[in-house]
Amino acid sequence: MKTRDEIARALGDSGYIADGELAIAIALMQQLRRPLLLEGEAGVGKTEVAKALAAVHATELIRLQCYEGLDQSAALYEWNYQRQLLSIQAHRGADADAVEDQIFSEKYLLERPLLAAIRRERSPVLLIDEIDRADDEFEAFLLELLSDFQVTIPELGTIRATAIPHVVLTSNGTRELSDALRRRCLYHYVDYPDVDREARIITTRLEGTSASLALQIARMVECIRKEELRKVPGVAETLDWAAALVGLEVKDLHDAPETVHETLMCLLKTQEDKARVSREVTQRLLGRVA
Numbered sequence: 001m002k003t004r005d006e007i008a009r010a011l012g013d014s015g016y017i018a019d020g021e022l023a024i025a026i027a028l029m030q031q032l033r034r035p036l037l038l039e040g041e042a043g044v045g046k047t048e049v050a051k052a053l054a055a056v057h058a059t060e061l062i063r064l065q066c067y068e069g070l071d072q073s074a075a076l077y078e079w080n081y082q083r084q085l086l087s088i089q090a091h092r093g094a095d096a097d098a099v100e101d102q103i104f105s106e107k108y109l110l111e112r113p114l115l116a117a118i119r120r121e122r123s124p125v126l127l128i129d130e131i132d133r134a135d136d137e138f139e140a141f142l143l144e145l146l147s148d149f150q151v152t153i154p155e156l157g158t159i160r161a162t163a164i165p166h167v168v169l170t171s172n173g174t175r176e177l178s179d180a181l182r183r184r185c186l187y188h189y190v191d192y193p194d195v196d197r198e199a200r201i202i203t204t205r206l207e208g209t210s211a212s213l214a215l216q217i218a219r220m221v222e223c224i225r226k227e228e229l230r231k232v233p234g235v236a237e238t239l240d241w242a243a244a245l246v247g248l249e250v251k252d253l254h255d256a257p258e259t260v261h262e263t264l265m266c267l268l269k270t271q272e273d274k275a276r277v278s279r280e281v282t283q284r285l286l287g288r289v290a
Contacts, residue, residue: 016052043234
């Protein structure tokens, strides 16, 4: 995949409808072999980009889910201490150096996502999901790994990448990322799709959905997103709602206003938002949907 259109077409075949800017970002990511940082609101489809890339390249997706307190042992590697203790007990009385060499060998190494990504024979897609949830210390550690794609394990030595992985980082913007991380990455902001693209996403992901219904759903969701909501529905919620309406055999939103309102639970995920989008508001928004 080299051109924007080729990339957009390949992603579309795997179920992801990308806009032109994202296709260019992926093209440059592959050309420059640089990590791609995707930032945007929760639910806009950032994680799906990595999944689609793995499908397009027919390669493994390795995912590291970040969280507060994430450390190197959970992200890179750790030793299987239980097996080491059992081995020490089984070889009690044997030469200490020989036992040490044995228990600090590949057999006792527990591979975590980052180490796994640089040891694959074929370049995997490494997804570092929600990097903004990790601590500053972990982000600093990640910089070194992403710069050289190698890691040093004291007992085994330096392990260099067999094949450079395709790295995708995502951020929901819950904290500001360091300038150092941003400098090492290509950057793309993933926004909510426009009506036409969201309608295409619906018809692509939900077989049997008519183009007219998908367009109505996309327009209705766009209207709902403009309301003062605590949690704006993402694309995943749109697909849930579309699947619910199709399952209930709704052909046109105007023919089933009560069903439309009752199924908004697929989009609205807080009591405050459900109260805000009352039946009257639903009727008003339906009036804007052609």
